[in-house]
Amino acid sequence: MAGAVSSHGCRRLLGPQLRDLLIQKHCVLFDCDGVIWNGEKAVAGAPEVVGLLKKRGKRVFFVTNNCTRPRESYVQKFSRLGFKDVVQSEILSSAYCSAVYLRDVAKVQGKVYVIGCDGVHKELREAGVPFVEGETDVPGATIFDCPLDSDVRAVLVGYDDKVNFLKLAKACCYLRNPDCLFLATDRDPWHPLPRGRVTPGSGSLVVALETASERKATVIGKPSRFMFECIASQFGVDPARSVMVGDRLETDILFGSRCGLDTVLTLSGVSTLEQAQGYRDGRTTDKAICVPDYVVDTVADFLPALAR
Known part of the structure; x- marks a missing residue:
C-alpha cells in the first residue's frame, strides 16, 4: 500500500x-x-x-x-544551478500555497497581516490577496501607541529574519478577534547554515504566537x-x-x-x-x-x- x-x-x-x-x-x-x-x-x-x-x-x-522567495525566483535558481526546463507551475512553495489557500479556500474578505519575507508578499500580490503594506518602523513606537489596521481578517506567519517584538505584538492583537484566521506557512523549527550554524525557522515564530494568542495555527506547508x-x-x-x-x-x-x-x-x-x-x-x-x-x-x- x-x-x-x-x-x-x-x-x-x-x-x-x-x-x-x-x-x-x-x-x-x-x-x-x-x-x-x-x-x-x-x-x-x-x-x-x-x-x-x-x-x-x-x-x-x-x-x-522555504517561503523566502517567490516561484519566479525559484525558476531562476533552477536555471542557475543547471536544471533545464523547470517551469513555474512545477514549483509549489509554502508561500505560493498560502496565497492560494487565502484566495480560493478561506476567501478572506479583508487584509492579511504578514510576518514573513518578500517571497510571501510577492505571492500574495500575484494571487490578488490584499495584505498590510507600507508599514514603517517609527523610532520608539510600541504596541501601546502604534496604529492597527481595522480591516485585517487573517494573520499569516512565515520565516522572517527581520521579525521584532512589535510585529509579534501586532499579530497578537489581531488574533484577539476570533474571526481572524491564523495561518502558518510551515512549522520547520530551524534551518541549517554553512559551518554548522542554524537559524530559527517559521515554526519558532508560530509557537510564540500560539502561546501568546492561545490559539493554534492552520499550517499550509508540509x-x-x-x-x-x-x-x-x-x-x-x-x-x-x-x-x-x-x-x-x-x-x-x-x-x-x-x-x-x-x-x-x-x-x-x-x-x-x-x-x-x-x-x-x-x-x-x-x-x-x-x-x-x-x-x-x-x-x-x-x-x-x-x-x-
Whole structure:
C-alpha cells in the first residue's frame, strides 16, 4: 500500500529496485533544500536526474517549505544551478500555497497581516490577496501607541529574519478577534547554515504566537496535505502512482505518508538513517508515520535506474 509503514521501512534502494519503483510511478515530488541542492550548489547528479525523469515521461514537482522567495525566483535558481526546463507551475512553495489557500479556500474578505519575507508578499500580490503594506518602523513606537489596521481578517506567519517584538505584538492583537484566521506557512523549527550554524525557522515564530494568542495555527506547508491537494487538483495526480523524495522525516516523509505516497529519504540533508531506524524500531507508534519506505544516499542514486 502506498505510504504504508512496516518493519520493512528504511529499505535501501539500489539500481534494480529503484527501476522497479519508477516503472510503477508516474509522478515524483522533490523537496529542494538538502535534496536537490544545498545553498547555491546543486547536489551532484540532481540536474541529470530531473532531466531524465522528464525524458522518461514522468511528472516532476518541487514542494518546499522555504517561503523566502517567490516561484519566479525559484525558476531562476533552477536555471542557475543547471536544471533545464523547470517551469513555474512545477514549483509549489509554502508561500505560493498560502496565497492560494487565502484566495480560493478561506476567501478572506479583508487584509492579511504578514510576518514573513518578500517571497510571501510577492505571492500574495500575484494571487490578488490584499495584505498590510507600507508599514514603517517609527523610532520608539510600541504596541501601546502604534496604529492597527481595522480591516485585517487573517494573520499569516512565515520565516522572517527581520521579525521584532512589535510585529509579534501586532499579530497578537489581531488574533484577539476570533474571526481572524491564523495561518502558518510551515512549522520547520530551524534551518541549517554553512559551518554548522542554524537559524530559527517559521515554526519558532508560530509557537510564540500560539502561546501568546492561545490559539493554534492552520499550517499550509508540509506536512499538511494542502500542498499535495494543490498538485492533485491542478494536474490530476494519483497518490498511488506518486513518490515523495525528501530529507526531513517530520516534514517531507510525514507529508508523503499523510498523502498516501511512497516515500524516499535522501541522506544529503537534515535527517539521518539512524533517526529513521530509531523511529522504525521504537516502542512508541507516534513516530511510525515518519518512517520512510525507502532510503538513498543522494538523488544521484536514481541515475542507474534511469539509464537505458
